[in-house]
Amino acid sequence: MKDIQSQRDSRRINIQKVGVKTVSYPITVRDKARREQHTIATANMYVNLPHRFKGTHMSRFVEILNEFHGKIDINSFAVILKKMKDRLEAEASHLEIEFPYFLEKAKNADSRTLGHYRCLLHGSLNREEDLLLTVEVPISLPVVETTPRRLPGSFGRWGHAEVNVRFRQFFWIEDLILLIEQEVEAEINHLLVKEHSVISVEALTRRVGACLGEIAAISWFSVTVHNFGDECATFATVTSP
Amino acid sequence: MKDIQSQRDSRRINIQKVGVKTVSYPITVRDKARREQHTIATANMYVNLPHRFKGTHMSRFVEILNEFHGKIDINSFAVILKKMKDRLEAEASHLEIEFPYFLEKAKNADSRTLGHYRCLLHGSLNREEDLLLTVEVPISLPVVETTPRRLPGSFGRWGHAEVNVRFRQFFWIEDLILLIEQEVEAEINHLLVKEHSVISVEALTRRVGACLGEIAAISWFSVTVHNFGDECATFATVTSP
Amino acid sequence: MKDIQSQRDSRRINIQKVGVKTVSYPITVRDKARREQHTIATANMYVNLPHRFKGTHMSRFVEILNEFHGKIDINSFAVILKKMKDRLEAEASHLEIEFPYFLEKAKNADSRTLGHYRCLLHGSLNREEDLLLTVEVPISLPVVETTPRRLPGSFGRWGHAEVNVRFRQFFWIEDLILLIEQEVEAEINHLLVKEHSVISVEALTRRVGACLGEIAAISWFSVTVHNFGDECATFATVTSP
Amino acid sequence: MKDIQSQRDSRRINIQKVGVKTVSYPITVRDKARREQHTIATANMYVNLPHRFKGTHMSRFVEILNEFHGKIDINSFAVILKKMKDRLEAEASHLEIEFPYFLEKAKNADSRTLGHYRCLLHGSLNREEDLLLTVEVPISLPVVETTPRRLPGSFGRWGHAEVNVRFRQFFWIEDLILLIEQEVEAEINHLLVKEHSVISVEALTRRVGACLGEIAAISWFSVTVHNFGDECATFATVTSP
Numbered sequence: 001m002k003d004i005q006s007q008r009d010s011r012r013i014n015i016q017k018v019g020v021k022t023v024s025y026p027i028t029v030r031d032k033a034r035r036e037q038h039t040i041a042t043a044n045m046y047v048n049l050p051h052r053f054k055g056t057h058m059s060r061f062v063e064i065l066n067e068f069h070g071k072i073d074i075n076s077f078a079v080i081l082k083k084m085k086d087r088l089e090a091e092a093s094h095l096e097i098e099f100p101y102f103l104e105k106a107k108n109a110d111s112r113t114l115g116h117y118r119c120l121l122h123g124s125l126n127r128e129e130d131l132l133l134t135v136e137v138p139i140s141l142p143v144v145e146t147t148p149r150r151l152p153g154s155f156g157r158w159g160h161a162e163v164n165v166r167f168r169q170f171f172w173i174e175d176l177i178l179l180i181e182q183e184v185e186a187e188i189n190h191l192l193v194k195e196h197s198v199i200s201v202e203a204l205t206r207r208v209g210a211c212l213g214e215i216a217a218i219s220w221f222s223v224t225v226h227n228f229g230d231e232c233a234t235f236a237t238v239t240s241p
Numbered sequence: 242m243k244d245i246q247s248q249r250d251s252r253r254i255n256i257q258k259v260g261v262k263t264v265s266y267p268i269t270v271r272d273k274a275r276r277e278q279h280t281i282a283t284a285n286m287y288v289n290l291p292h293r294f295k296g297t298h299m300s301r302f303v304e305i306l307n308e309f310h311g312k313i314d315i316n317s318f319a320v321i322l323k324k325m326k327d328r329l330e331a332e333a334s335h336l337e338i339e340f341p342y343f344l345e346k347a348k349n350a351d352s353r354t355l356g357h358y359r360c361l362l363h364g365s366l367n368r369e370e371d372l373l374l375t376v377e378v379p380i381s382l383p384v385v386e387t388t389p390r391r392l393p394g395s396f397g398r399w400g401h402a403e404v405n406v407r408f409r410q411f412f413w414i415e416d417l418i419l420l421i422e423q424e425v426e427a428e429i430n431h432l433l434v435k436e437h438s439v440i441s442v443e444a445l446t447r448r449v450g451a452c453l454g455e456i457a458a459i460s461w462f463s464v465t466v467h468n469f470g471d472e473c474a475t476f477a478t479v480t481s482p
Numbered sequence: 483m484k485d486i487q488s489q490r491d492s493r494r495i496n497i498q499k500v501g502v503k504t505v506s507y508p509i510t511v512r513d514k515a516r517r518e519q520h521t522i523a524t525a526n527m528y529v530n531l532p533h534r535f536k537g538t539h540m541s542r543f544v545e546i547l548n549e550f551h552g553k554i555d556i557n558s559f560a561v562i563l564k565k566m567k568d569r570l571e572a573e574a575s576h577l578e579i580e581f582p583y584f585l586e587k588a589k590n591a592d593s594r595t596l597g598h599y600r601c602l603l604h605g606s607l608n609r610e611e612d613l614l615l616t617v618e619v620p621i622s623l624p625v626v627e628t629t630p631r632r633l634p635g636s637f638g639r640w641g642h643a644e645v646n647v648r649f650r651q652f653f654w655i656e657d658l659i660l661l662i663e664q665e666v667e668a669e670i671n672h673l674l675v676k677e678h679s680v681i682s683v684e685a686l687t688r689r690v691g692a693c694l695g696e697i698a699a700i701s702w703f704s705v706t707v708h709n710f711g712d713e714c715a716t717f718a719t720v721t722s723p
Numbered sequence: 724m725k726d727i728q729s730q731r732d733s734r735r736i737n738i739q740k741v742g743v744k745t746v747s748y749p750i751t752v753r754d755k756a757r758r759e760q761h762t763i764a765t766a767n768m769y770v771n772l773p774h775r776f777k778g779t780h781m782s783r784f785v786e787i788l789n790e791f792h793g794k795i796d797i798n799s800f801a802v803i804l805k806k807m808k809d810r811l812e813a814e815a816s817h818l819e820i821e822f823p824y825f826l827e828k829a830k831n832a833d834s835r836t837l838g839h840y841r842c843l844l845h846g847s848l849n850r851e852e853d854l855l856l857t858v859e860v861p862i863s864l865p866v867v868e869t870t871p872r873r874l875p876g877s878f879g880r881w882g883h884a885e886v887n888v889r890f891r892q893f894f895w896i897e898d899l900i901l902l903i904e905q906e907v908e909a910e911i912n913h914l915l916v917k918e919h920s921v922i923s924v925e926a927l928t929r930r931v932g933a934c935l936g937e938i939a940a941i942s943w944f945s946v947t948v949h950n951f952g953d954e955c956a957t958f959a960t961v962t963s964p
Contacts (some may be wrong), residue, residue: 013447017478024823024839026641026761039759055443058475100747110841113713116747120402156640206254228639231595234299237258265582265598267520280518341506354954357506397881398951421745469880495929499960537925540957684778688736716781719740
């Protein structure tokens with residue numbers, strides 16, 4: 001990693017973003033059922049760099065991350081952003097953490113299954129703080145009465161819903177995941193059983209969007225539903241009004 | 242692929258984007274030296290969908306693409322966007338094409354080498370047309386006098402520059418690539434030979450940004466330079482003022 | 483790329499494989515319907531290196547490839563392997579070419595669709611020549627009468643069949659692909675309609691294996707069928723007896 | 724996931740491999756310095772299936788894995804393989820676990836850095852047990868006196884060494900990693916400082932191979948060293964005699 005150069009750069013160009021991307025970093029995140037869970041993240045950390053600085057102290061980014069020993073929650077997020085802004089003498093600091101999140105669910109009476117969700121936390125500190133959560137929820141087709149008897153899994157992967165959310169107050173990742181899964185399942189059942197219709201990305205996107213729009217804790221959202229096809233995939237996106 | 246449903250959706254939610262992503266599609270693009278080159282693209286095609294429509298005609302996207310038999314240039318781009326807007330009764334249409342672009346270069350007197358650049362064209366048609374070109378140019382370290390005799394390649398991959406550009410007039414992809422390569426090489430030589438300094442993403446980003454800012458044909462740009470490290474990568478971004 | 487070092491290496495260790503991997507290389511391959519098609523390959527080229535040689539002439543690999551201007555067929559494969567063996571003074575030479583292969587098919591009366599198949603050709607020249615073809619064929623679920631009316635694509639991606647074959651005589655890639663697709667479709671229909679049973683990787687693998695075992699032009703094969711699931715995927719492999 | 728079908732399959736074809744691939748699974752592995760570390764694995768679990776069985780109990784694979792709550796070490800490996808063989812009535816069982824392994828190292832007096840190594844454990848139980856460990860160790864170029872002053876990381880990624888090993892007795896993953904890193908560093912210094920020569924994949928592969936060949940605890944090995952280039956990569960492989 002490169003370190004500071006204190007001289008000026010004569011080109012007088014502001015750098016909007018300068019920072020590091022870690023390849024892989026073990027972290028612990030909060031978990032509603034088990035208090036915390038261990039996972040592995042990739043982290044992007046960056047600040048702005050006014051033209052009066054020639055370069056930035058690249059090694060300080062990872063130093064700051066190391067001070068938290070991989071404990072990442074909403075509190076440490078805010079402190080990391082503050083430290084980045086201060087120690088790197090920047091006006092704006094950004095931290096992005098992407099990680100798989102695991103959630104155990106009852107599949108049926110005797111067996112439990114481990115769901116696996118891609119999550120991304122994107123925090124910024126400028127004059128104000130901003131925190132955006134992205135969750136990717138897999139979508140599979142359920143067994144419905146009108147189809148021949150089939151055991152779970154034989155349909156393959158239908159697609160996934162990618163949801164971006166800004167919250168007004170604390171909200172568990174698992175509550176957001178369960179909410180999305182419930183809405184998707186309800187819409188699929190509605191389409192297949194009531195309407196005898198095709199399952200479309202448009203209908204699923206609108207259903208999830210309508211639900212998120214009614215939750216007071218959510219100040220902004222966008223929803224994209226993807227359907228994997230062989231030849232081409234389809235998708236639809238709805239954003240909060 | 243799903244097709245139209247002409248009924249209304251009672252939720253009255255506008256869909257910002259609805260469309261298809263092709264897995265892989267052979268195309269031909271214009272080539273300055275050889276008139277055209279064959280490559281393989283992935284294409285995203287999407288439109289907006291007002292709430293009065295329940296769904297869109299997904300199959301029409303690929304039908305429109307097929308009508309052009311993979312001939313993609315600035316003219317066909319504009320026609321495809323227009324056809325998408327019309328046939329899908331949308332207010333805005335988008336076409337994104339990502340493909341590797343090959344460029345033969347003299348390595349030395351007797352041998353030629355084939356450079357390989359990731360390119361992305363993103364066109365939109367709303368009330369006005371917009372076209373954005375993204376090019377990713379690999380960066381390797383040159384052999385300089387102060388190092389022991391080394392043959393090219395032995396340093397490994399240093400990083401790459403990702404450049405996004407909007408043009409005022411036609412500009413060849415290869416001219417943009419060569420321009421970026423020249424600026425990067427000049428800055429590396431300057432840093433190593435003149436300044437005996439470290440090669441930094443900050444300096445390279447500013448150099449490429451300063452150069453693009455002086456080209457009249459370019460109306461907007463952003464430049465990000467990445468350096469691959471073992472433990473973490475570094476990057477810096479400059480945007481046109 | 484590094485070049486030859488003619489001195490000896492004192493450790494007296496034979497190197498089994500030494501060579502290059504190209505990132506990306508445009509090639510043309512033979513095509514039954516259109517005579518030839520343009521695609522993009524990644525190529526691995528390697529030879530053995532007896533302990534009396536310190537290193538190999540890395541640049542000669544790509545030089546040999548360049549002499550063929552990307553025209554890859556069974557004849558050029560044999561010539562490339564021979565040139566590698568001769569010019570690099572090796573006892574064994576290997577060439578692996580991986581590329582997407584495109585195949586146009588009638589979807590219904592008015593529309594045609596472009597299938598996309600991952601292919602790999604692996605040729606070796608030791609005392610004898612050996613050529614292995616790998617083809618990956620996507621599997622999707624058909625619309626059957628017992629399910630509610632659904633348009634193609636709405637099931638998502640079920641999985642794929644990966645088939646490795648050694649031939650006794652020339653065989654078109656498209657004929658192998660169509661054969662696999664027919665067997666897969668027939669078995670799925672058999673399972674769903676006749677047996678009202680689940681579609682299993684075991685049944686599909688055996689069906690494709692049984693078919694390949696009866697083709698005189700095939701001297702050896704292996705078949706693996708994968709089913710993508712949300713939580714975990716399943717697979718089964720059969721090899722020619 | 725599909726479950727057993729107890730009927731016979733009339734095609735009388737043995738299935739060599741049938742099983743599951745998990746997308747992602749949190750595990751704990753043994754760690755020399757910290758007793759254990761948390762990481763995330765992908766697991767492949769499979770058995771053979773004689774032709775008298777129509778299918779296998781896919782759900783039992785993950786059930787067995789779940790019984791160990793992700794605690795993976797050499798002892799649990801052997802027990803999992805035994806349970807797979809017994810419960811699935813197979814003659815051979817296989818378990819492959821791939822995961823990133825983290826190793827903290829002193830970079831200099833005041834700062835520590837977290838190395839990140841791709842590892843793969845492949846265990847089989849037929850009549851005998853077999854266990855193979857694969858480790859991928861990144862290679863970067865050190866700062867040597869003959870080059871201008873440079874800070875670590877500015878060279879980019881040179882390549883990596885992939886080592887496969889069978890052991891006669893227990894051996895820590897970290898001891899294997901450190902051994903490989905020492906040999907690579909020593910050879911690079913030898914080549915640059917003593918021989919003023921280019922760093923070649925051939926020399927590095929032979930050096931690591933020579934070292935592994937002298938360790939009594941190792942019964943078999945293979946070493947491949949890769950150098951990433953822009954246009955093409957080079958590699959060399961040595962196998963134990």
